[in-house]
Amino acid sequence: MEKTKVLFICVHNSARSQMAEAFLNEFGSDRFAAESAGLEPGVLNPLVVKAMAEIGMDISAKTTRSAFDLLRRGEWFGWVITVCDESQAEGCPIFPGAGRREHWSFPDPAAFTGSEEEKMSQVRALRDRISARVREWAAGH
Numbered sequence: 458m459e460k461t462k463v464l465f466i467c468v469h470n471s472a473r474s475q476m477a478e479a480f481l482n483e484f485g486s487d488r489f490a491a492e493s494a495g496l497e498p499g500v501l502n503p504l505v506v507k508a509m510a511e512i513g514m515d516i517s518a519k520t521t522r523s524a525f526d527l528l529r530r531g532e533w534f535g536w537v538i539t540v541c542d543e544s545q546a547e548g549c550p551i552f553p554g555a556g557r558r559e560h561w562s563f564p565d566p567a568a569f570t571g572s573e574e575e576k577m578s579q580v581r582a583l584r585d586r587i588s589a590r591v592r593e594w595a596a597g598h
Contacts, residue, residue, distance in 0.1 A: 461535040470495030470521040485595035494524040
């Protein structure tokens with residue numbers, strides 16, 4: 458059986474989409490093949506890398522990718538799920554090579570404020586929300 462390809466997109470491909478990709482490839486690898494990309498690829502958020510490592514998921518070797526590169530390659534995805542927050546929704550990329558689309562609003566960890574530990578606490582909470590949403594979505598599809 459061929460796996461359904463799923464693309465998670467956010468603005469920088471540095472945090473939310475990377476976490477969602479890792480979780481779907483972990484929880485739904487029997488049915489899904491997840492990738493992630495961004496409109497303006499940046500650098501992996503080190504707090505996200507640390508939060509994922511805390512639960513045994515190493516994303517430190519991942520690189521950020523451009524949604525436009527996937528588009529130029531003619532990639533097609535059964536699902537494209539945007540994970541930008543509502544305030545960034547207008548900047549969240551639209552990817553034409555998709556069978557179905559969904560939008561999940563998650564805050565951008567780059568905008569978290571406070572001490573390093575306060576930011577880390579916010580990243581952990583975000584990680585857990587994304588994990589729960591991916592599990593719920595995978596179970597329903």
